[in-house]
Amino acid sequence: MSTGSDSFTEKTDDALRFLASHPSFYHSDIVRAAQQELRRRGLRLPEIAEGATSAPLLEYAPEPERSTLSRGLLLGGGLVAALLLGVWALQSTGADAEDVSVSTQRPTSLPASVVEQPATNDDMMPSFEALAQERVREASATVPATEWRDSIARNNYQQMVARYWTAEYQTAWLLTRTSQRPTPDLTLLGKINLVQDQWRRLTHAAAYDLKLKPVMQQRLEAMLLGHKRRNAVLGLLTYSFHGRDSLITREIQQGDTAAYAVRYQVLASPLPKQLPLLPLRAIPEVVRSQTVPTRYPNTNPLYLLHNRVFASDPLSNALPHPVTELSDAEIDSVLILRPRVAMQAYGPRAHDGAVLIFTHPPRP
Structure with a gap:
């Protein structure tokens, strides 16, 4: 399993200690990566929380030979165990959730200003x-x-030329729109992929x-230089969208200006004295939305719904099962908390943020 080790270098000491001391909540690879990062920082490893099981070490040993009879018994026993587990799963309700009394209340430590997420993302x-x-x-x-006479x-x-300018204009449009929006575009990653596909048409x-x-x-070499600089900017934008405090950072701003300058090499025109400067854009700490946001790789936000808190499944990017069962009509509003605010409200377990889901009251 990929743990995204780079993301652990950005986590706080408290978040790493929580991961390392609660192996029953997370995959063993995640726990081990958190422990390694704590050691790298010279910090003492925390004790395993009461009731938690330690993360098993990965050990590989040759499997002993089994007779045909023993293999048959194991197969039959496995089928019986699978049936029993299926019955237990159908009978159990909410076993993966923890009751909390504050989950349907808005945290008192939220900033005064909450940015509203647009109801639709119709920026085509x-x-x-x-x-x-x-x-x-x-x-x-x-x-x-x-040269032009050679057909x-x-x-x-x-x-x-057509492929370069299509990709260049789309990249510039995407960065400009991102810098103008009050909140991140929920479809931003998909648009980044589309733009990268356009650049690949050029490079291939x-x-x-x-x-x-x-x-x-x-001129073609200048176009490829433009691709190199734009690709670096798109990578930074993806990284910012996954969890940085700013969406348009200083590095993205400088990379955009450098890529914009390549246009004049392609056009064989002199460089103007002043190039356009992309405005910086910070990500709001709390966003109110009408939809549940998509999970991103190497992130494990908390989900709070119906007086219960649901931890993310670190083995997949899927939302918790009770959340996926909600229809859009049932959702009243969603508060998306950035990690710093989420940890203030819910402790280290919210080291990747929290998503508070409020539903409409049931009709009589």
């Missing part, structure tokens, strides 16, 4: 096909006429012998 990313084709028509002015090189170069084609002429090849 434009294709920018018309603008890209306009750049293709302008490309002939930046290439010598002797094979010209056609290949025009395709690369560039791997072939396109028979480009010298100036065309020089």
Whole structure:
């Protein structure tokens, strides 16, 4: 199992101690990674919480040979055990949840301002096909006429120009929209993937012998430099979306400016004295939404619903089962707490934030 060791370096000491001292809550790999990070920081490992079982060590030994009879007995016993477990699971209710008396109350330590999440995420990313084709028509002015007469090189170069500008415009649009929104776009990761697919169309084609002429090849190398810088920015944006305090950070701002400058190399135009600067954007500590947010890899937020707290399953990115059974019509509102605020309200167990789900009262 991948534990995302980089994410453990960002966790607080209290969060790491909680993970290390509650092995019954988390997968053994997660507990072990937390223990390793505590040792790296020179901190003493906490004692195992009362009632918790220690994380088993991974040991591998050759399996002894079994006779045909013993294998049959084991198989039959396994089937019986599976049936008994199935019956027990159907009869048990809420065994993975812990009763809490404050879960349906809004924490008293929340900041005064709670940012409202838009009810819909209808920011459709434009294709920018018309603008890209306009750049293709302008490309002939930046290439010598002797090179432009080669039909094979010209056609290949025009395709690369169209792919570059489509990906470039979409990346710039995504960063601008992200910096303008009051809250993170719930579909941001999907849009990042779409933009990265556009850039891959450029880089995959560039791997072939396109028979480009010298100036065309020089422009293509500038496009690939633009891809390199944009790809780094998109990676930083993904990382910020997973848990940083700011969505548009100083690094993203600088990377965007550097990528924007590459445009002028592709256009064979002089660099202006001043380039546009992407505004910084912090992530609000508390967001009110109408939908339950998607879980992200290596995060284990708490979910609070119906006076009960449900821990995330570290083995998957799935939401807790009671949460998945809710329909949109049942949800009144959702409060999404960033880790710092969540830990103030619910302790170290909320080291990856908390999601408070409030449902409509049942109708008589």
